[in-house]
Amino acid sequence: MTVDDLAKWDAALYTDFPLKRSTLREIFSPVKLIDGTEHPYGFGWHVDNVADRRFVFHGGAWQGFKSFIGRFPDDRLTIIFFANLWDTRDFKLAGDLASFFYPRIQRPAVPTIEDTDPKTTRLVRDTLLQISAGNAKQESFSVEAHANILPQKVRQLEKTLRSLSIPVAVIFMSELIDQRNNGRIRTFRYLLSDVTKSFICTITLNSDDKITELDIEPNK
Secondary structure, three states, rough: OHHHHHHHHHHOOOOOOOOOOOHHHHHOOOOOOOOEEEEOOOOOEEEEEEOEEEEEEEEEEEEEEEEEEEEEEEOOOEEEEEEEEOOOOHHHHHHHHHHHHHHHHHHOOOOOOOOOOHHHHHHHHHHHHHHOOOOOOOOHHOOOOOOOOOOOOHHHEEEHHHOOOOOOHHOOEEEEEEEEOOOOOOEEEEEOOOOOOEEEEEEEEEEEEEEEEEOOOOOO
């Protein structure tokens, strides 16, 4: 596949061949769920609105490779990239590229630091994945956190994480931005970067590696 092939394929999505425009409208429209609500996903495309423009996109990953396509059909602008590095923050990169054309969606830059504690990072990611799936494990939290975080706060955290385009992908590619050790208490802060938005997750662990505090806030 060449760049010309990709350009021809993208151009065809504005015509009636190989698919009719009526079919494309359905593909690029949110799906209606059984309960009558809509979910921002069409047929193989995430559906969003960015800078007052329609935005449809999808990423891909397989055995050390990453890919992404994002289309702004109202402006006939398409962003496509391929990466041969598994650690590529594909959604973050896609958002940065799109911000060149739509400065309004530019996210605040947050410097990252070297992650010297991968065990804790795995714990954090696993916990966030469990929360996003509505399956937070109580044994991951301290006794005090059971009253302060579970269950009301976890429901709000679940809602925030589910607002991500692909929670599992964004959570898996989270980046460490701060780490502090205050005796028996350790605090970590991670950046969660989606295509058009980002969040900062702050998590505090006690000496038994139990979560005592957990917050997720927009990166403003």
